[in-house]
Amino acid sequence: AQTVTQSQPEMSVQEAETVTLSCTYDTSESDYYLFWYKQPPSRQMILVIRQEAYKQQNATENRFSVNFQKAAKSFSLKISDSQLGDAAMYFCALYNFNKFYFGSGTKLNVKP
């Protein structure tokens, strides 16, 4: 079974500070993709960052980076220099067997 677990329902960060969102997953496959999506109140899901499992190097996208630990099946998202516009729900997702599996999400609050 493919599962994605986000153990932090809600987190807060001060503007300009750094925050890390946790995600663990379970799959028996060795080849898969991992994603972080952002969903602001507008409901529009936006891709933040993507990681191919066969790549050892952690993906980065401007202020967003991941810590991909394949053996531990962990895929955390680090947001540096947090901005008010980063406030949203963040979903971790696994792509495997032609399907996407999403975690339950982490609500990120950014305090001015």
Next chain:
Amino acid sequence: GAGVSQSPSNKVTEKGKDVELRCDPISGHTALYWYRQSLGQGLEFLIYFQGNSAPDKSGLPSDRFSAERTGGSVSTLTIQRTQQEDSAVYLCASSLMRGAGDTQYFGPGTRLTVL
């Protein structure tokens, strides 16, 4: 269009009625996905289309749910004899090709409320 559009944005219906939800993908995108997002939950994968065909329908919650795609473009998700547990936001996404090699672009969703 510039992005994925969905209609209606909100739908309130009575238990037992049928509803149709529409998704207009980005022009040229061959893959189209439907998801359901219940309150406070992540996304539940329902079905995907490659062109007009849906190779895997196992994600549909029950036989009351069906989906079709015509002309490789617009898709309709139909829920028959709606139940209160069908209340959720239904999201559609499209990508240039099937698979994780291409980014999925999401629509704004349809919020369905079954009274």
